Amino acid sequence: MVIRCGFKHFINKYYVMLKIHPHTYYVLPYNQENIDEYKDKDNMLKHARYNKETWGRFYINKKRDELVGYVGCEGDTVIALEVMPDYSGRGYASRLLRLV
Secondary structure, eight states: OOEEETTTTEEEHHHHHHHHOOTTTEEEEEOOHHHHHOOOSGGGGGGGGTTTTTTEEEEEEETTTTEEEEEEETTEEEEEEEEOOOGTTTSSSHHHHHOO
């Protein structure tokens, strides 16, 4: 199935993956509480550190309450950027970088 969007044609499944609905995802601050909540063996948050100079954002799937990705910064330097494997290749890293 092909969906027409302006002059571009997208195969239905790819179009849906690229489309991000604000009511489906939300952003949380990068802090120790959120690091602890979303840390697991499958992501690099187990190595995350947080101090008074560290900041960033988490992108969360509301329906599943699962981590989509996160970006961590220290001062004006990005120290961590990760998108979970189920969400990779869909433009989430670019969106995370736009949030910081």
